[in-house]
Amino acid sequence: MHVMRGIPATAATAALSMALAATLAACGAGEDGGREGGTAAPSAAATTPGAIAWAPCTDIKRPGGQRATPEPGEECGKLTVPLDYADPAAGTIDIALIRFKATGPGERIGSLLFNFGGPGASGVDTLAQAAKAFGALRTRYDLVSFDPRGVERSSGVRCGGTAEMDEYTSVDSVPEDAAERAEIEKVVEGFADACEQTSGKVLPYIGTVNAAEDMERMRAALGDAKLNYVGMSYGTHLGAVYATRYPKNVGRFLLDAPMDPSLSMREHTLAQTAGFQQAYESFLKDCVKDGQCKIGADADAADGNVTAMLEKLDDKPLAVGGRELTQGLAVTAIASALYSEQTWPFLDQALSTAMRGDGQGLMFLADTYTGREPDGSYSTIMSSFPAISCVDTAERPDEAELLKTEKEALKVSPLFGSAGMGSVCSSWPVAGSDESKKIDASGSAPIMVIAGTGDPATPYEWGPKLTEQLGTGVLVTYKGEGHGAYMSGDECVKQVADGYLLDGEVPAEGTTCPKE
Template sequence: MIAVVLPLALVTAACSAEEPVASPPHTVVESLAPPTPTPPPDPMAGFYAQTLAWGECAPFATGEDSRAAFRVPGLECARLSVPLDYAKPGAEKISIGVLRHRAAGERIGSLVVNPGGPGGSGMVAAAGLSVPAAKGEVGKRFDLVGFDPRGVGASEPRIRCLTDAERDADRADDSETDGSPEGVTKQENEARDFGVKCAERTEHGNAMLANLGTRDVAKDLDLLRAALGDQKLSYLGYSYGTQIGYTYAEAFPDKVRAMVLDGAVDPEQDQLEGNLAQITGFGKAFGEFAKWCAEQSDCALGRDPAGATKAFQDLTRPLIEKPVPAGDRKLSYEDLGTAAIQAMYSDQLWKQLNAGLNELVQGRGDKLIALADQYNERGADGTYGAIQDAFTAISCVDNPKITDKARIAELVARANEAAPFLDDGKPDGAALDTCAFWPVPNTSEPHTPKVDGVPPVLVISTTNDPATPYDAGVNLARAMKGGLLTFEGTQHTVFLQGIPCVDDAGTDYLISGTLPPPPTRCPTP
């Protein structure tokens, strides 16, 4: 700093003219420039500096599935603190449940896993993967880490919309087959009421719903990366978990080490387009099921695949008017459709679906309602997981509201053509869904991710994936400027599920960062 010398004012003294006037002293005065202000403290610093207190996983279980999954030896669990609203990090805090299985060999870092949904438990998924992964290089080189996204599973607070009794009643109600004006009005009233219940029954109400989306999950994921001690993120996302992955890559491009995205959600499709693509995938999978079934001596749909759709319709449509006994409950037409969709996720469930359809011929629905329970996460004690509530809540805040009834009607017609086995044969209405009435605005919308600076990612796509069709993976790999690995099969997601061609390519990429040479295709063994 340069000192400034200022003259003092001369004061007239009472002195004789002959007396010399003394020269005033010189005084050094500091600069009048304002001091540099001290920057305010970073409100996120405490979140990024936190450490995880690992302990037993049993207290984190929320249902039968998680209790069973958390019994695997070697698991540790903890809670991560995150802001409820990232625009107000000094206000309310919520917590994220985290599970870890430590690397068995020379550790590279953490591999964070999300299984999709939205609403699926990453903690349960990581626990389930820990046993097979421990036998290979992934389990040797990485801590396998799963997290329950905000509002899901062991994270607190959890999204709560319907009670167990209300969920049972909703499944038993086949009013969605009523396309009359009265039926449409009833459906829309129920859709509006669902959002009201979510806001009333979830802690923090609308504030939680408004900050539940993938935008905020990606920010939580970066806090988790820091708490795990990783400079950069290694990530494995299945299904909707791919959306979390590419959202994170767009928000934190310099923090990505490697990503495997399996069973991609197309980033450019809106909710209606995504639904149609998924229904089309289920239609193709049903065609494969029909071919398989025709080769079985006990096929409930007959020995001609070409006649399987009509046989299925003839067998199942009567449930609309007359549900059949299923234990101490009734199998509704809605539950039958849910059971069929659940079985389309993997050819390993086709035998169970055929057995259930044969049982339906005899007027019973026990096996089919068990498949529907599996999809809905209903335990034997009648309690539900929160996946269906979370699925709706997250989907609604991730997508713009769709209120164009002409477009909805067009979708319904195209869906009936793409998957006629699910066509109920009734006149179609164009009811608005729950998201059209959602009590808070969306925080995301479909778009091509901007991923400049992100290292190449590996996208895995299955040719007959029923839930996230193959082309979605092709589109995501192009958008991410990454590599594409094709699996020729009929199932939803495949990495670390015992297919050596896929597992080897994905593992090599995670360890070395080297993509498999294009075009790599892995056939069903």
């Protein structure tokens, strides 16, 4: 079982991967990290619903551990909101936020809220790592992000401890026989049971519709008449739901690496499988173009060597320290590196060393994707991702439907084909709803949507579809590789996006980057 989610590679994580490419021995190194903790305790006067309690940040995480010193100008806070918007008297939940105040020059526009995707990525940690990449926007905006409900500091969903998470993340991507299929189903069911035992109270209230309602409370608490927003990957879905529910409160909205919320699980799985297969083939072609590719002399040879290695791992996982690199973890590692062209050279090196019996590089890539820290603790990403995804759909496919999807997906890609999120949602302990699939932002200000032709996680065709559903969307096409356009480094994208966010310049229909 292999489930692919969407989180754009930030400048910080891409740089880290490239730095470690020089020495795979560093892949297993790091400080003790991943400790869970809250933001600084707010004063009693600031804890009333509707007010954000701002204080110095005390628990920012970075890859490999917890950051020692705060960044200049940052502050963390929390906003108390209803746990159940249908029954506000049923209790509350605290949403964790982070803010970098505008630096100038220029007149402050307001706040610019970010969601970096997943679903389940920590906006607090990601913005802390990537804030410098948004320096131009910070001249006139307070940069703000948050951990959505069910993520990290905002009552993050957890599904057991290290042993349970290691078992769940290590299962093979595709079962070879009935016995292996039964074992995978047992692991998935055990994972879902652990989620209910650990986080059962919040599971029914985790989801995009409630997160959009939280964003409306954030807008009011930040003092903005309109919500200005950058949503990446899953963040485009969240932004689209907000715009549907509050079209008159939409300010400048940039939706980068768009999702198509209308898709069924089967349609989503097949499209994303094709996207990752396309990115994998692009990686192979790029790898062999200069004769320096470590995994093969040509694309076919390289692919054959990767396939052979994965087959060996299926029979006998590689020992990495006190752990095992399984076939499932290796596929996760490959998918992880396909999110950004910057990590392709590292993938070539990691694959080649694994072929020689050293799995450290692939294990590092897999751990980066699954949120596993060197001390064995996990972030909430692998738990909050299914928690949000399964609440956002009423689908609960049976075994026959899952097998059909898996069979179709394997025809698209023997490497990445699987039954997708349906495998988890079929065992999920709470019901879901299709409410977040209904998108119509009629009456809102123009919303900029930017889709990449080589995006593995959110295929290009989802861009025109979301633009059409919004009714007020303006599509920009990015002709490039990787997941997400704004962080790609393309100057045309940055110029068009910053012109929209800073000066309100709505892109012309048919705008394409890079400029031809």
